[in-house]
Amino acid sequence: MPISPMDEFLAHQTPETFDHVATSDRNFYDRYYFNLHASSDEIFLVTGMGQYPNLEVIDGFVTISHGDRQYTVRASRELGGDRLDTSVGPFTVEVIEGLKTLRLTCEPNEWGLAFDLVWRGATPALEEPVTFSRRGARVTMHTSRYAQVGCWEGTLEVASQHYDVTPDRWHGARDHSWGVRPVGEPEAPGIGIKPYLSGEFGFFHNWMPMQFDDHMIKVSIDEDADGNRMVEEAVRIYNVGDDRPGEQLGRPEVAIDYIPGTREMARAEVTFSDGPSITNTPLRTVFLKAGSGYFYDEEWGHGAYRGPLEVQGLVHDIGSPAERRDIADLCETLCRFDLETGQVGYGMHENMCLGTHHPTGFHTPDAAAP
Numbered sequence: 001m002p003i004s005p006m007d008e009f010l011a012h013q014t015p016e017t018f019d020h021v022a023t024s025d026r027n028f029y030d031r032y033y034f035n036l037h038a039s040s041d042e043i044f045l046v047t048g049m050g051q052y053p054n055l056e057v058i059d060g061f062v063t064i065s066h067g068d069r070q071y072t073v074r075a076s077r078e079l080g081g082d083r084l085d086t087s088v089g090p091f092t093v094e095v096i097e098g099l100k101t102l103r104l105t106c107e108p109n110e111w112g113l114a115f116d117l118v119w120r121g122a123t124p125a126l127e128e129p130v131t132f133s134r135r136g137a138r139v140t141m142h143t144s145r146y147a148q149v150g151c152w153e154g155t156l157e158v159a160s161q162h163y164d165v166t167p168d169r170w171h172g173a174r175d176h177s178w179g180v181r182p183v184g185e186p187e188a189p190g191i192g193i194k195p196y197l198s199g200e201f202g203f204f205h206n207w208m209p210m211q212f213d214d215h216m217i218k219v220s221i222d223e224d225a226d227g228n229r230m231v232e233e234a235v236r237i238y239n240v241g242d243d244r245p246g247e248q249l250g251r252p253e254v255a256i257d258y259i260p261g262t263r264e265m266a267r268a269e270v271t272f273s274d275g276p277s278i279t280n281t282p283l284r285t286v287f288l289k290a291g292s293g294y295f296y297d298e299e300w301g302h303g304a305y306r307g308p309l310e311v312q313g314l315v316h317d318i319g320s321p322a323e324r325r326d327i328a329d330l331c332e333t334l335c336r337f338d339l340e341t342g343q344v345g346y347g348m349h350e351n352m353c354l355g356t357h358h359p360t361g362f363h364t365p366d367a368a369a370p
Contacts, residue, residue, distance in 0.1 A: 003017050004084070026183075027054075029051065031051070032048055032174070034048065034119065034172060034174040036117070036152050036172040043064065043284070044286050045065075046286045047062040048292075058079045059306075061091075062106055066158050069318060070290055071111065073312070075088045075311040076300075076305075077309040078309075090109050091104075100120065108157070117154035120151050121149070123215070123237045123240060125146040126246075128144075128218075131230070131231055140182065143179035143180065146175065147218060148174055153166060183302050185304050202362075206222075206351050210345050213343070217278070218234075218237065223357070223359070225355060225356040227357070250272045250274030253271045255269045259321060259369065262324075265349065278337050281335055281338070285332060285334065291314040
C-alpha cells in the first residue's frame with residue numbers, strides 16, 4: 001500500500017510505512033473505549049472504536065442502558081489507507097490533546113441516538129501491566145493498555161430524551177488498548193478446542209476503574225478456571241495537579257454475590273493486602289454481548305468485514321433476568337463504591353465469568369448462582 005498521512009509524523013517504529021503494523025497476525029487491533037454516567041442509576045453509556053489493520057476494517061459502536069431497554073447503534077467500514085481518519089458512519093473520535101482531552105460525536109440518525117461530548121481526564125493516564133497469554137503454541141493475547149477516569153461535557157440524545165452533560169456530575173472512564181487479541185470472524189480452533197470440550201475452560205475477569213473526588217482506584221483481576229492469576233493490579237492514582245505519588249495497594253481480592261440463577265452481580269466486596277476494603281453496589285448494567293461487537297455472531301463482531309460501509313441500530317429489553325439471560329456474559333456494571341474510610345465514588349465494575357471457575361463454585365460451564 002502507499003504512504004499515508006501518518007507517515008508524515010516522526011513516529012515510525014519499523015522500516016515499513018504506517019499502513020503495515022509490526023506483526024502480520026490477523027488479530028492485531030487498536031481500540032478506544034469510553035463510558036459515561038450521571039453518578040446515579042439513571043443512564044449508563046458505553047462507546048468505542050477500533051481499527052484492525054490486517055483485516056482492513058474500522059468499526060465503532062455506542063450502547064446505552066436507559067429505562068428497561070438497551071439501545072445500540074453500530075457501524076463498520078473498510079479501513080482504507082488513512083489511519084488518522086477515526087470516523088465510521090455517524091461516529092467520530094477526535095484527539096484534542098493526547099492523554100487529556102478528546103471529542104466524541106455520534107451524528108443524529110434514524111435510531112434517535114446522538115451525542116456531542118468532550119472528555120477531560122481527571123487523573124493521569126495509567127499504563128496497565130502488559131497482558132500476555134498463549135493457548136498451546138499460539139499467542140492469543142499480547143496487549144498494552146492505559147486507563148483514565150474523568151468528566152464529560154456536551155449533549156446526549158436517547159429514547160426521545162435530551163441530556164445536558166455537565167462535568168459536575170457526568171463522569172466516567174476510558175481506556176486505549178492495542179496489540180493482539182481475538183478479533184474478526186472466528187478462526188477454526190483446532191486443538192485449542194480441547195479445554196472447551198472437557199469443560200475445563202474458564203475465564204474470570206474483573207476490571208474496575210473507580211472514581212473518587214481526588215483519586216482513582218484501579219483494580220484488575222483475571223483468573224483461569226482454577227483461580228490462577230494471569231493479570232493482577234491494584235493502584236491508587238491521584239488527580240492531575242496533586243503531587244502525591246501513586247500507591248500500590250497490594251494483592252486485590254474480589255468476592256461477588258450473584259443474582260440467584262444467574263452470573264449477574266448483585267454486590268461485591270473488594271479487599272487489598274495493603275489498602276482499604278470497598279463495597280460495590282450495582283446501579284445499572286450495559287450488556288456488551290447485546291450487539292456491541294465484543295462477542296461475534298452471524299451479524300456483527302469487532303473487525304468482521306461488513307462491506308464498504310454498514311450502519312445498524314438495535315434495541316434489547318433488559319428489564320428482567322429472563323430477558324437478559326442470553327446477553328449477560330460481559331457485564332459493564334455501573335457501581336457506587338463505598339470505601340471503608342467513608343469516601344463514596346462511582347465507576348464501573350466490568351465483570352465476566354465464562355465457563356468454569358472453581359473458586360466461585362461454578363464447577364461446570366453452565367453453573368449458575370444458587
